[in-house]
Amino acid sequence: MIRTTLALALMATVAAAGSAEARDQIRIVGSSTVFPFTTRVAEEFGRTTSFKTPIIESTGTGGGFKLFCQGIGVDTADISNASRAIKKAEVETCKQNGVEKITEVKIGYDGIVLANSKAAPELDISLRDLFLALAKDVPDGKGGFMPNPHKNWSDINPALPNKRIEVLGPPPTSGTRDAFVELAMEGGCNKIPEIEALKKTDEKKHKAICHGMREDGAFIEAGENDVLIVRKLEANPNAFGIFGFSFLDQNQDKIQGSKINGVEDNYENIASGKYPISRSMFIYVKGQHVGVIPGIPEFLKEFTSDKAWGPDGYLADKGLIAMPEAERAKWRKDALDLAQNVSM
Numbered sequence: 001m002i003r004t005t006l007a008l009a010l011m012a013t014v015a016a017a018g019s020a021e022a023r024d025q026i027r028i029v030g031s032s033t034v035f036p037f038t039t040r041v042a043e044e045f046g047r048t049t050s051f052k053t054p055i056i057e058s059t060g061t062g063g064g065f066k067l068f069c070q071g072i073g074v075d076t077a078d079i080s081n082a083s084r085a086i087k088k089a090e091v092e093t094c095k096q097n098g099v100e101k102i103t104e105v106k107i108g109y110d111g112i113v114l115a116n117s118k119a120a121p122e123l124d125i126s127l128r129d130l131f132l133a134l135a136k137d138v139p140d141g142k143g144g145f146m147p148n149p150h151k152n153w154s155d156i157n158p159a160l161p162n163k164r165i166e167v168l169g170p171p172p173t174s175g176t177r178d179a180f181v182e183l184a185m186e187g188g189c190n191k192i193p194e195i196e197a198l199k200k201t202d203e204k205k206h207k208a209i210c211h212g213m214r215e216d217g218a219f220i221e222a223g224e225n226d227v228l229i230v231r232k233l234e235a236n237p238n239a240f241g242i243f244g245f246s247f248l249d250q251n252q253d254k255i256q257g258s259k260i261n262g263v264e265d266n267y268e269n270i271a272s273g274k275y276p277i278s279r280s281m282f283i284y285v286k287g288q289h290v291g292v293i294p295g296i297p298e299f300l301k302e303f304t305s306d307k308a309w310g311p312d313g314y315l316a317d318k319g320l321i322a323m324p325e326a327e328r329a330k331w332r333k334d335a336l337d338l339a340q341n342v343s344m
Contacts, residue, residue, distance in 0.1 A: 026054035030064025030081030051295035061175030083175030101287030131188025136212035246319025
């Protein structure tokens with residue numbers, strides 16, 4: 001059997017470890033939002049093929065890329081889940097560590113929701129008001145900025161609840177945090193004329209204002225465990241949580257989503273892009289491990305099958321928003337081409 005030079009290099013790292021044997025299980029790290037989808041595919045893959053069920057670790061998108069980009073070899077991850085696209089700096093880190101062949105596969109769409117307990121009233125909030133609730137600094141009305149003074153939702157808009165602002169959300173290592181900041185916070189701050197104007201005169205300061213999250217207790221970093229956030233919302237009807245639509249979909253007996261700009265966070269609105277905080281989700285595959293770690297091509301084939309990621313596939317039951325048919329065909333081809341282009 002002929003192997004590529006890169007595959008031989010990877011095998012050499014195994015040999016250098018002495019009597020250690022090559023891994024016979026795919027290792028996946030990354031996004032807590034993508035984790036339930038990958039786990040479901042892994043279960044199906046382990047049940048219906050001769051390969052072992054992949055090992056999956058929920059580390060957050062940023063943490064996943066750090067592990068994924070550590071290098072090639074059996075002690076590094078094969079696939080990274082991501083709730084945002086990989087950044088240029090992360091690609092450079094990968095290259096510096098010898099990870100030169102990375103294949104991006106979009107798996108579908110998700111919405112980021114602002115959810116609360118079903119025991120509390122449903123919230124309808126604009127992106128502008130959401131920014132003013134959670135931003136570290138806000139306009140002071142005199143041409144400058146000041147630390148966010150808003151204590152209650154009604155301080156921002158009398159139509160909002162006269163309740164203390166208390167929002168549980170993901171840490172900076174999370175792709176959900178990145179997407180929320182870019183889509184919701186920046187989307188809201190650009191609705192404020194003096195901040196939008198700042199983008200033309202001082203782009204760096206504009207980004208700092210738009211992306212800065214409160215650190216005074218109104219916004220609480222609750223870690224990567226979205227299940228824990230759901231439990232905290234059940235226990236505190238006045239609190240809100242930020243996480244992916246899939247977790248809302250799986251817990252609709254306990255929590256409810258808020259309308260954003262008057263738009264409900266449902267499957268149809270997210271799939272159409274009508275919902276303002278919609279995003280793409282991905283998996284990233286280390287090409288140098290294909291043909292060395294068993295089962296990667298077969299796992300990709302399962303993931304990109306219509307029975308998995310199609311509109312009526314088993315991932316829809318987990319809250320995945322399916323891509324249109326033509327888009328699925330494009331990403332399926334990219335995934336399967338990766339497997340076919342590696343000589344065995």
